[in-house]
Amino acid sequence: MFKSFFLDRRWFLWSIVGSAIILYVTWYKVQIDVEVNEWFGSFYDLIQKALAKPNAVTFDEFLAGCIEFFNIVSVYIIIAVILDFFVRHYVFRWRTAMNDYYMKHWDKISHIEGASQRVQEDTMRFARIVESLGVSFMRSLMTLVAFLPILWTLSENVTELPWIGSVDRSLVYLAIISALFGTVLLAIVGIRLPGLEFKNQKVEAAYRKELVFGEDNAHRAKPETVKDLFFNVRKNYFNLYRHYLYFDIAKWSYIQYTVIVPYIALGPAIISGALTLGVLQQILRAFGKVEESFQFLVHSWSTIVELMSIYKRLRAFEVQINDAIDVESIPVE
Template sequence: MTDHVERAPTVRHLFRNFWRIAKPYWVSEDKYYAWGLLLVIICLSLGVVFMNVQFNKWNNEFYNSLQDYNLPAFKAALWKFGYLAAAYIVIAVHAIWFQQMLEIRWRKWATAYFTQRWLRDNTFYRMQLTDKNTDNPDQRIAEDVDQFISYSLSLSLGLLRAVVTLVSFVGILWTLSGPLSFMLGNTQLTIPGYMVWVALVYAAVGTGITLWLGYPLVGLNFMQQRYEADFRFGLIRVRENAESVALYRGAQDEELRLRQRFVQVVSNYWSLMRMNKRLTWFTSFWGQLAIIFPLIVAAPRFFAKEIPLGGLMQINSAFGKVYDSLEFIISSFSTLAKWKAVIDRLTTFEYSMAAADQLPRLQPSAQAAGLSLEQLRVSKPDGEVLLDDLALTMQPGDSLLIRGKSGAGKSTLLRAIAGIWPYAQGSIGLASNTRALFLSQKPYMPLGTLRAALFYPQDVGHDEEQIRQLLALAGLTHLLPRLDETDAWSHVLSLGEQQRIALLRAILLKPDYLFLDESTSALDADGEARLYQAVREAMRAGVMISVGHRTGLVEYHQQALDCLGQGCWSLQPL
């Protein structure tokens, strides 16, 4: 989390950013299915417009039959309405069905795409080092992707229907409304198809006022997404660190922090409410006026008996359709504001991942066996040098203990060897096609069964006797009955138990390279000795590097690297 303010991208780049996010799916391996579905949806949308044209014609027949007291024509109009309505329902239902089908396929692909990009090459880790503005990647993948797809399809298809409806009904309205003649001074003026011009002016005025009133909604929706995600992140942090918060008796402090974050949610939401209220006042008034407005404008020709009742109602219907298509922006403005906010959040997420990809990567070079470091410089993000010109060579079976004061660069050196620390220069040589395992002070316990946690990240093994012996060695026999239970093990097990599970993981997997970053800090001396001895036996054919302060670790390592600070170091045999 950060106190920096994330800036929304400008409206000028909205469609470029939209295509940047949407394009990968439409050129992906699923493109033929996607374009096929989109074609079906477009055809069904055009079918809806065609049915609306038929209903407009039906208005003329139905209301003329009423005006003429023509019972047979009235009954025929009712039958016609029946089969028109049935056809409309079938088309409308399937239009929604196929649109939802496209939405879920697109979301499935896009979620996998963003998740892979976020996880690929440890981008999720590097973003934390370089980008202090892109908050809550989890929300951007889980929620923003879904909303982006839903809003994009609904708005684009809505715009398509609006354009086709406008083209279809402008001709009808032009023909039905006829010319309007009036005197201006001594000159008689005639406006052909005057209802079309009335609809254009009416919609243009409404759209302009709506844009003016509703523009602040764009920024407010962007910030609402951010504040909601920040608040949820705070709740998750309390849940994940429940024991620490309880032991520190920090519930009151956490409540204050959560309240402060929720105040931002509420304050911004009040601003949204005020803007929406102001916008709704106008759009409701303008929409209600649009119901009666065409009747008022066309009434003079009706009372002059130039058009029948059916013609008046057909004009009213056609005007409504033309106006609806022209006022698309008015009716969709809130959705447009949310759509832009979602695009902005996904765009900044994309830029952040791209920036993380551009950071330098210290790629290990292949060598026959063992590990070698040459002219390695490890720095902090601010440029402060932790280790300079480090040279080290280790062969299979060798072991190294890294010591030093806190902040001297011990853990950072392991990150550099792992290839996830971008602020490192030099040469690292590793044997190719080998496996490395890094165990941190706070072990990672994946979601799933305890058996899966023992073998993470490799496939689960089923040597029950070996597992039973190792659990006994670690003093964890009480967990035997729960091996295949799924639980939140990072909360169920103590830190010491989690560290013992992680050490057993190293014994079971026997990696070629094992890196332990104070991985026994929560163990007693006897437990540490038993497990380190077992780990050392398992690593006789591999390279083992440990970070630690305890003197008891010396006997399990052959060399010691002392980090002295300010780039200095010393290497000595043990």
């Protein structure tokens, strides 16, 4: 899954250089996010000034603030489009590397149930998901590095928390605690999902295989056999749906309810008038970025579950290939 792409000299430019390009551009996008956060502060202070006193701000000043945002996000849009185009080619090259490796050893893995589907579909899904998760994880780290100092500095404006009292740099600790709570909660609730996803692919493969045999053999895919196989598919899907119901209740409850948390924390500072509208927007946005970075597992758990099931299936390929190679390397006496 990895060595066929990252350890093969044929793919050096795409695997190593391409990964470096993706990471660098991702970092640059984070820096643009920082610029946008600074813009929020100055622009909303301008709005507060305009709302406080009629004609205190001219339309040209207001328009200049809007144009500044337009200039910042225009660069972001161009970079995002080019990066997405590059990533699609990157993922296909990775899929090609895996496809070439597995087809080279096809004689050793063709007997595995659903082998053709794994090579055709799982290689594509694995490359796409790993790239997506990898970039998301690195972006979370980069965002954390960029916004944590900003939130740390802005937390100086918040000297008191409701019901708790004075806590130095309280917003930073609140973001960490909130994210850790959500991560642990969803990990516990969704602990059985990877195994169910893996089992789901097995029963699907058995059902599909019988139907394929039935296309060429009149004695296969009999109604009784197909009915039993589809019953297994139905049973596993319903079991999977039930566990995703628990998971989704916990996930969406956590994501929606925590939206109000920073507002409650900032309540005393807002009521006392210690914050301007611009500073408030900067704090809320920086808090959201830091919290989102710590919530990487929360937002990615469903994708991680899917990746784990794909990894198990492709790992079975590689175990068979390595075992066969080991047998072939044993000298014959």
